[in-house]
Amino acid sequence: MVNTTIKTTKSQEIFAAAQNLMPGGVSSPVRAFKSVGGQPIVFDHVKGAYIWDVDGNQYIDYVGTWGPAICGHAHPDVIGALHDALEKGTSFGAPSFLENVLAEMVIAAVPSIEMVRFVNSGTEACMAVLRLMRAFTNREKVIKFEGCYHGHADMFLVKAGSGVATLGLPDSPGVPKSATSSTLTAPYNDLEAVKALFEENRDQIAGVILEPVVGNAGFITPDAGFLEGLRELTHEHGALLVFDEVMTGFRIAYGGAQEKFGVTPDLTTLGKVIGGGLPVGAYGGRRDIMSMIAPAGPVYQAGTLSGNPLAMTAGIKTLELLQKPGAYEYLERITKKLADGLLQVAQETGHAACGGHISAMFGLFFTSGPVHNYEDAKNSDTAKFGRFHRGMLERGVYLAPSQFEAGFTSLAHTDEDIDQTIAIAREVLSSI
Numbered sequence: 388m389v390n391t392t393i394k395t396t397k398s399q400e401i402f403a404a405a406q407n408l409m410p411g412g413v414s415s416p417v418r419a420f421k422s423v424g425g426q427p428i429v430f431d432h433v434k435g436a437y438i439w440d441v442d443g444n445q446y447i448d449y450v451g452t453w454g455p456a457i458c459g460h461a462h463p464d465v466i467g468a469l470h471d472a473l474e475k476g477t478s479f480g481a482p483s484f485l486e487n488v489l490a491e492m493v494i495a496a497v498p499s500i501e502m503v504r505f506v507n508s509g510t511e512a513c514m515a516v517l518r519l520m521r522a523f524t525n526r527e528k529v530i531k532f533e534g535c536y537h538g539h540a541d542m543f544l545v546k547a548g549s550g551v552a553t554l555g556l557p558d559s560p561g562v563p564k565s566a567t568s569s570t571l572t573a574p575y576n577d578l579e580a581v582k583a584l585f586e587e588n589r590d591q592i593a594g595v596i597l598e599p600v601v602g603n604a605g606f607i608t609p610d611a612g613f614l615e616g617l618r619e620l621t622h623e624h625g626a627l628l629v630f631d632e633v634m635t636g637f638r639i640a641y642g643g644a645q646e647k648f649g650v651t652p653d654l655t656t657l658g659k660v661i662g663g664g665l666p667v668g669a670y671g672g673r674r675d676i677m678s679m680i681a682p683a684g685p686v687y688q689a690g691t692l693s694g695n696p697l698a699m700t701a702g703i704k705t706l707e708l709l710q711k712p713g714a715y716e717y718l719e720r721i722t723k724k725l726a727d728g729l730l731q732v733a734q735e736t737g738h739a740a741c742g743g744h745i746s747a748m749f750g751l752f753f754t755s756g757p758v759h760n761y762e763d764a765k766n767s768d769t770a771k772f773g774r775f776h777r778g779m780l781e782r783g784v785y786l787a788p789s790q791f792e793a794g795f796t797s798l799a800h801t802d803e804d805i806d807q808t809i810a811i812a813r814e815v816l817s818s819i
């Protein structure tokens with residue numbers, strides 16, 4: 388049963404104390420409710436498709452700890468495997484067979500990946516891949532897209548999505564100009580702009596990195612031919628194509644967006660799902676490029692906890708669950724039902740709206756659209772999104788507290804959860 392009114396006394400007390408202890412009261416900015424108003428709820432525990440807060444309220448969750456919980460929170464198989472793994476120790480700092488197992492699974496699944504290196508977060512994966520792109524091509528410049536987020540490393544904090552977009556921040560203080568002077572940007576879905584950058588910077592561009600489906604400026608899909616066009620342009624100019632599949636990997640399809648769209652990049656970054664809720668990132672790609680990483684080659688990248696046995700275990704179990712027949716068909720069906728339902732309800736209640744989904748990722752903008760890039764996404768009525776978010780939360784639905792984030796479903800979401808969410812959305816959208 389889901390509540391329709393909420394009392395949040397304990398959440399408020401804990402969050403008030405947190406604000407004196409940690410900047411903004413959080414360990415990551417996207418968790419604060421700055422752009423939607425009100426205060427975050429403080430979680431007590433999570434299970435399946437649900438969250439319980441410290442006041443005992445239950446919510447249907449569409450954040451899924453920002454992506455990893457694709458099998459549902461605290462899946463019994465993952466928890467069971469973790470219990471067994473714990474008995475063997477929490478960290479080795481030495482090779483383990485578990486790394487081979489997860490590496491083989493990733494290599495078998497993701498078309499571009501012939502070799503992989505495990506790290507601890509998506510940010511680390513993207514930092515490392517950029518160094519590798521530059522080393523392999525012996526060029527410094529890189530093209531990223533406005534509104535795409537590749538973690539918080541200096542070189543990527545240029546027109547970034549996610550919390551940077553949510554908070555409307557300019558490029559971050561503390562990032563030296565020298566760190567971003569080689570980061571070129573183009574509007575997403577704009578091949579002509581990319582072409583122009585290649586022309587203006589002949590033989591200087593190491594590569595292009597992008598979210599093949601954007602989730603950090605809201606949910607934005609690649610136009611027909613965009614990914615293919617980038618593949619051609621990068622080939623033509625001797626540059627590398629990198630898909631940041633930290634969010635889309637094993638979510639858009641088992642083999643990620645590259646499987647879904649049939650475009651194979653040179654390198655890929657992963658995170659979120661492959662850690663099954665524990666801290667993991669990875670990067671991988673062509674064997675000739677990956678062989679440049681130390682100690683096989685000269686490009687340095689390291690990590691005390693990288694390949695951590697608990698994280699490998701959770702990742703392996705999660706991928707095994709995703710391999711079960713029908714998993715992606717189920718994710719597609721319930722997510723379509725949710726995305727279509729939300730859009731229909733928004734339109735029926737008189738709101739300008741557009742949105743969509745692919746597999747277990749979805750989005751809804753409060754603008755009639757279409758939304759092809761971050762500039763279009765900014766036309767969304769973010770004040771209305773704030774009211775929508777609050778109304779949903781108060782009735783037991785937990786959405787990402789930002790218009791500029793995608794939503795996530797999981798194998799644990801039932802038809803009843805989706806029906807209930809749409810019914811609640813109708814109630815909220817009728818009143819805002």
Ligand SMILES: Cc1ncc(COP(=O)(O)O)c(C=O)c1O
Binds near residue numbers: 602
């Ligand atoms: C596409 C993309 N790349 C990179 C990152 C950074 O990953 P992390 O938060 O694990 O550092 C994220 C999410 O945060 C992401 O969505």
Ligand SMILES: NCC(=O)CCC(=O)O
Binds near residue numbers: 416417603
């Ligand atoms: N889509 C944005 C994220 O997943 C970021 C999570 C975080 O920075 O906490």
